[in-house]
Amino acid sequence: MFSIVMYTLAISLLLVSLIKDKDKTKIALKKVWKSFENILPQFITIIILIGILLVILDKQAISNMIGNESGLIGVIIAAAIGSITLIPGFIAFPLAKILLENGAGISQIAAFISTLMMVGIITIPLEIKYWGKKATFIRNILAFLFSIIIAITMGVIL
Known part of the structure; x- marks a missing residue:
């Protein structure tokens, strides 16, 4: 039901935009299509990798x-894995759902997401370039620790 409401809202707002200014709407739709084309190869690759992983x-x-029984070791x-993986959010959340359906625990998925x-292990060189070593390592270490706290809290709450 929620999806139907969201699609209806999106189409309605698109029609309002078309009525208000056709040229800007066409430009926006072209930009959206270009973004979709840029994301599609990554999206397909990750879906294939997820499929292979699940097989x-x-x-x-x-x-x-x-899983839930893996405890703190599973959370870590x-x-x-989440720290060294570079996956966009629009793929990470469906992946999390698939993992939950296949036996992963809530705390572990909270830690992963x-x-x-x-945390950005892959992006450390770029962060060091702009923020320096000290700030980069402090940010990543604190983010990792905070993620563990989030995971444990989610496990207790849910």
Whole structure:
């Protein structure tokens, strides 16, 4: 139901935009299409990798590594994977749902998502260039620790 409301709202606002200014709307739609074309290869690659991962790892393997029973070790494994992975949010959240459906624990997924969004092992060279070594390492260490706290809190609450 929520999806229907959102699609209806988006189409309605697009029609309002078309009525108000056709030229700007056409330019915006061209930019959106260009962005979609740029994201599509990454999106398809990650979907293929997720598919391969789910074929290789069955529910029991996922549950053993990052399931509820894996405890703090599973949280740390998920946090480490999230820290070194560079996945856009629009792919990370559906991936999290798939992992939850296949035996992953809530704390572990919270650690994965929060480190994915906050910790940037891959982007460290770029961060050092702009912020310096000290600020980069402090930010990443604090983000990692905060992600662990978030994961534990989510596990307790949910």
